[in-house]
Amino acid sequence: MYDHLDEIENEFKEIHEEQKNKDEVDPKMQKIYRNNLFLYLAYMILPIILSIFILIALTDIDFFFQDVNASEFAITNAVNDVNGLLIVDPNNFENLDSDYESFLIPVGADGTHIIYVHASATFITDTDFFDSVLEGDVYTYTLKASVLNDIIDGNIKKWPNNAQINFHIPYDDVSPLVAGSSVDNIIELTKENSVPTVALNAIFAFTLMLIIAIPMVIISKPILIGDFNLLKVDNESVGTVLAKSGIGVLYMFGGNIAVGILVMAISTMFQIPDQVSANQLAINLMLKSPYFILMIITAVVIGPIVEELVFRKSFFGLIKNENWALVISSLVFGLIHISTEILTGDIGMVIVSSLPYIAGGFIFGYIYMINKKNIVIPIIAHMGYNLISVLMSMFLLYVL
Structure with a gap:
């Protein structure tokens, strides 16, 4: 009887390994990974194009611009x-x-x-x-x-x-x-x-992410379906998936504490200003606006799906060495969140501001690796972490 159970377990294990290896070498999957990276690159460039359009088309509309x-x-x-x-x-x-x-x-x-x-x-x-x-x-x-x-x-x-x-x-x-x-x-x-109104900033951020997310999810449909099916093969219940995702959230908050101490030490040692990032300031402004629901949807739902498909699934799919994939994806994940600080040219500020995001990218990458490179769990963990972070920010903004 037990031998029979072992055979079933080994069969499922072989199916999982076979699927994982197939995803890593399948030209179709490689194409999906590359397309996702190009889409995210477009996400970084698209604001410039849209800004020109907005300046031409919407400048005279009071809802979007205020003299x-x-x-x-x-x-x-x-x-x-x-x-x-x-x-x-x-x-x-x-x-x-x-x-x-x-x-x-x-x-x-x-x-x-x-x-x-x-x-x-x-x-x-x-x-x-x-x-x-x-x-x-x-x-x-x-x-x-x-x-x-x-x-x-x-x-x-x-x-x-x-x-x-x-x-x-x-x-x-x-x-x-x-x-x-x-x-x-x-x-x-x-x-x-x-100046652009808060309404324009909120709608712009939401629309921009949505423009990238829709084609990315459509392109990545085989990946998402495949990883959901692998959870079924592994007999992962909803409770187990949520528990693993919850552990990932705890990893994130633990990492935040450790990085916070490190940032404080570096800031003190090298006299680098300890301050709130421009990214967080922009989020706070939108969370306090009447359009906060757009910010919540972007940060809690759309953002995690897009970022995990790009920085975990695609980076790890294209870079064969897992360690290099983890390092490179974490660095890029950190730097794209501090574009404003990078433009200032202040290296010290760039380092201090990027460390929390780099650590976050590293932890999400680690969650991805320990869960057999199944993207579903880091997506849920990312959503959970962002949801708690948004609720904490709103508590500080509205209550305190």
Whole structure:
């Protein structure tokens, strides 16, 4: 009886190995892997083409673009800049997105103008720059007058975390302190402009991912069906698949803690600014907008499917050496998430910002490898991890 069971088990094992080897050498599968990589490359290039189309076709539509004065443009820039220093009349918030003010913290006043820093700024707790007072359960922070004067005079150019101070000051409505200084000779003051709305950013990100995801899933249909069938061959129940995916999520959070400690050590040792990535800032803005559901669908459903098909299935399918596939896919996965930091040319910032994403790519690759290169489990793990991350971000944005 037991011999018979062993025979069945060996038969299923042979089927699995046969299917795995077939996927790795089958020219049809190789073509699918290459097509997926080309599609993702298109995903990186497509924004440039779509941006040109949007500028031509949608600029005059108020729903997508908003004409703003110099003060409003300064506010918009500051909301997207974790290292910004905004000095503006608060009345200028009235015509902008109602959630913008929640991303900024008032740290002082100059006449009728208020001085703001970003709510995600890590340097705000530094006692050399800021005074803090606990009011109820909330701390209020004030930028020290002597520090503000030195910043305006150009004597202090960096925040305590070693990040460059970026001024956001309207050219036509400067505060008394700024008017009496030479700051306008040091920086270019903000002028009026036309800016994309939060609606455009949310719809653009969702549509772009969808344009890539639909053909990729159609092309990868044989892969997805094959991996689902292999789960059946291995007698993997839904509970087992979810459990393995859940373990993958735990790996991710454990890896985040370890990488967080490493990033902190590197930042301290080499005086690299410790700050929220531009990618995370953009996500936070969209999660706080009325179009947050598009961000959730993109991050929790579409994104994991696309990224796992590309960075795990396709990279591992095209690179025969598993170790090299793991390393290369992890590096590329990390770098594509920090394109904004790469464009700054700051190598230290690129390294620090990319490490969490590289580690994430490595862990998802490891999950893929230990589960017999079945893409279903890392996709579910990726979805679960992103869902928890999004819910945590929304809790911080809406509750705290």
